[in-house]
Amino acid sequence: MQSTGTRQGQDAQTGGATAFPHLFQPFQIGPMKLRNRVMAPPHSSAIGNLWGPDEKEAERTFAYWRSRVADGGPAWVGGVTGRVANKLIPGFEPHGYGAETKGYFRLPFYVERIGRFVDKMHSAGAVVTTQLTLLGGVPHAPSNRRSSTLYNHRPHVLRTDEIAEFVEEYRFSAGQARKAGLDGIELHLNHDDMLEWFLSPLTNQRDDAYGGSLENRARFAVEVLTAVREEIGTDMALGVRLNLREEEPGGYTEADGIEIAQYLESTGLLDFLHAVIGSPWGDPSYIQPYFYEPAQWADLAGRLRRAVSLPVVYSGRVNSVEVAEQVLADGNADVVGMARALIADGDILRKAREGRPEDIRPCVGGNECITRRYVDKLPFGCAVNPHTSHEIEGPWRRAARPRRLLVVGGGPAGMELAALTAESGHTVELWEAADHLGGQLRAVVNAPFQQQMARYLDWQERRLAKAGVRVHCGRRATVENVLAADFDVVAVATGATPRRPAEIEGVDQDHFVYDVRDVLLGNVAVGQEVLVVAQDDHLPPLMVADHLSERGHDVTIVYPTAGPAPMLGRYILGGMLARLSARGVVFRFMEDVIGIEEDRIRLRHTYSHRESELGAFDSVVLACGGDADSALHDELIGRVPELHLLGDAFAPTRLVAVTRQAYALAKELQK
Template sequence: MPYPHVFSPITINGLEIKNRIIRSAHGTGLNAGGLQVLVDYHEARAKGGVGLTILEVATVHPTTASSLLAFRPEIVSDYEQLAEASHRHGMKLFQQLWHAGNNAMTLTGGPPWAPSRVMGALSTVLPVPMTKGMIDEVVEAYARAARHCKQGGLDGVEIHGAHGYLLTQFMSPVTNLREDDYGGSFENRMRFPREVIAAVRSELGDDYPLGIRLTASEGVTDGIGPEENLEIALALEEDGLLDFYDVSVGSYYSFDQFIGGMHEPHGYELERSTVATRALSKPTIVTGRVITIQEAEDIIASGRADMVSMVRATLADPDIVRKAEEGREADTRPCIGCNQGCIGGSTGPLMRFGCTVNVGAGQEGKFGDDHIEPAEEPKRVFVIGGGPSGMEAARVAALRGHKVTLFEATDRLGGQIQVARQLPHREEIGAIVDWLEGQLRNLEVDVRLNTNVDAGQWDRWHRSFDWLEHERPDSVIVATGSTPRVDGFQQLRPTEPPAGLHLPHVWSYYDVAEGNAELGTAAVVLDDVGHYPAIGVAEKLLDAGLRVTFVTRHYSLGSAVAGALMQEPALRRLTGHPSGFRIIPRAHLAEVTETDVLVRNLDAADVEERVPADMVVLMSGNVPNTEFAELLDDYEGDVTLVGDALAPRWLEMAIHSGHYAALEV
């Protein structure tokens, strides 16, 4: 077997788990659409070979809001359905029990409960310090919630003692300012977590798996770090009540560390989390951008942990474990670490959990590769454009049995992703088009590079006998993409483009990303969109030694990727950059000259300044390339626009629209 450590069973308090790949608890909120949506999501990963899943946080008490209410007896029947769906495929299922303390709203409408009057990092409400009566009530609530887990047929319980939630707040000197038996010394700060663990163990009995999640770094001065976490873990192990330890990093003081994006290296948490996991004798779990089975194998083989969590990797491809068992690693759809569909989707305007690269994620009952059915009648399909949307459309159409020809005007597939991957910290975004290219090759899609399907080509085809007999498509999917705007359009000043855009030192985002722009010494980057390209351009120029002034209509940079946890890491890198970085928020460009740029405040038109610049980069969004689509007005076959050709948006929408279009052919 190629991965002997990964595919070696492990036993936790008498419970055998078939392999070492687990999925740690992660918020989905999918049961808001009905329990079956959540069941389908987890069952897909069970089918795919995952050994253990820990369900997302379930609140134990009404003073913390959650989509799973473990304190209600009615949840037992939900657990029964979840457990049955998991068990039929050999996956074990645990529940993470949780109270957020000062870091969540309550179901009661009152203020949150916490050890001390310390506001949560992202909260706006001062919490109520817990009395002894409140402490006892919450301890009992944990035990009652654990009882429901066992009654519902779940296989184990994990107590959430990480990420700045209630147990962490008691353990951390940053948030525990108490002067009674629950604060001050290490022993006192450990009292509440120990009471919770003891009560849950008493309720579950000695032969039921019980563990805890701990944080190896709160990411705040005087907070819990790797050594403090080690002390906590060893103290709990000495108590002898826990069967496993799940160690990660982060708190709301360092939110982006929960789910590090592609700017973080694979296994970015391990240096901190393994300080504890190497020292513990009970089974341990680690996480942190582990995206291949080989990476998991290396971690386990090195003794850093016994099990590895691969949440986002299984989100991108539910079958990653099974494919590794079958030697089909090259068929595994990669997680690119963009965070736009998972955490970004959950916190975005639609509040929809999903995955950028996997259309089926979060809607497994309706979509996904296992729902792609052969077409009733195979057709000849032309896909015009080889960006991610066109590539996904071609892949799905070919899987359905259609004869697919994909035309790409340039000498490479991938479209704008080939541009984006050239920016700092964005290399991995290209992994999805690399994978799609391999899939098209395996499916024997006829890919024609350097073929610009313009009006002349279309007319020649129409005149051709071969076209009529052999080439004429039944369906055309138009995936011609979009082009960056360089007309100076600014969303909040749509009729006021800046003067001076004809000057030779004004460039598009593409020009900079692909290295075609002539560099100066001081650049102004206009970001009218708020997504990542402007950040990437600014960082690329800073790395080249230019001073950068970042002008945006937003309140800061990257407002559209804040939910994907990309904003704060970018701010840290750029703000402290030695080349010199400055943000001018709530502003627009009024004029570009040979030596400077006139920047005007959006809220006070008489507030303006001239910023020295010998280079100006515009990020004003894109316009769709519709020229080819307009040629098809009289075409009698099916025509569908996808991706940016329909409307310039982001990678998730591009891939998903191509997928959906191919299902309709």
């Protein structure tokens, strides 16, 4: 069921005076009329529990999406994740990510709740689709071949009668989606879904009608598509989300991906193809972090688009309106998917349409929105936009008692607090001891692929100016000058000092032992052979190894943990490790550095405490976090009318944490 009208005809109608003529051009896919070319791919599962008994959680999700689609936001909300029921024997308990047993479509309130969501989106001018997803290997699979060496649990190999049962489960799920009033369905044939496992020659080693040739490997998917189309008719759009290629050796290639797409198109069942890249764990992951180029794989989608006649959606690091426009202008897609850019700024399309792209809050691609929910098990949040997930609370309020506020420290916490409080109506000054704002992020921007972080800092400075914050760089706060200024409220965000672990003998040899910040800032000359001491559970050790290895240094990283960066999720870690491996970076795990000498490095095993040695290095880089610098705050206790401490000055942490702290404090100051 191809889209009404010809794709070529719609391409020609660029028109309009906007700086983004392709982005805001209407389009039609099957029965779905799109007011622009932007689709918001699914990420509702991170926002709130749409399916739980708590109505407020569902309303939180509704409010998030209302704020995004209002005022001409994305035309297409693909934001309803749809788990198909996992059919299991009594008592079997799947494990790991995505191991839900009860499909969302089987919930007694599915039709009513999704129906309400669809009504809200329709009233805002957006169409809504759901995905039908069922992960491979938990426990079902076409054969006993796994998709990755990272996962060793053994699957249940599906019999043909069980395949038929799943086809009917997909049919039932599609029927529920139709009853809920959804505009379309996207079948998941990617990212380790069971249907991808059937399509892939890597994971499908069957010798029956569902294995071997492309026609056989695609049989399960075609049977599901047929059942879904029979259930929904032609009033709903139907498409597939398909990996353009598989990254794992033995998987299908780009040429194979095009052949698969052409075969699926030949069935006449589809209205669109959604082209993506990645796995849940590899290089790249399907939620690509900052160290890939924007829209890096759009040209692959373009080659697919030229090989088929169906409309093509492309998603993957479309992190700005400029990138989205370029993907469309280059003819690489008919529609672009944008998720994290919408999380960072829900008004991104309105600002672009109004000719204000410089006002768009940039996504930095750190994947904290994903990591918080699926690694830290914390509420959904965005590193650069603490308003995200609070949409249910309504617009940002004015302060009941506007006051004079001093923020000491122009790092990420201080900048965010100063902006938020000024936007609440307070009179705000920001004092920063350095000659520039940004704090430790000024070092981060020198690491590879950190252009978006630089854009974020520039955006924050423009925001502070627009909000009327009086910024004083080069002004070091002391007890005396703070008291003399006589502010109503003082908030101390003086950050952290670099940590040199005193327990490491020889750590104070300044002539060849350096802090990660000085290395990234270029303040020190680093030798050829570099040892990185990793006492940080997040990105900095990997970031400085990336920085140095890109410049040709030979790098070894020593971790006391069993693996690298335990606070990073699988959606970000694999790509970085692949980059470092390709450059020959050496990793050593479960070892503490206990001594640094000119001619040797002394190590001790984390668990057995057995000591060993490494040879000499030209330089040692300490990626060991920081120590809170709260001295000013501690001296001001009891000496100013109201005093607060936030950010790394309280306890060193990550960007997402300090911006959320600033938000929480700014709300308190509204009272």
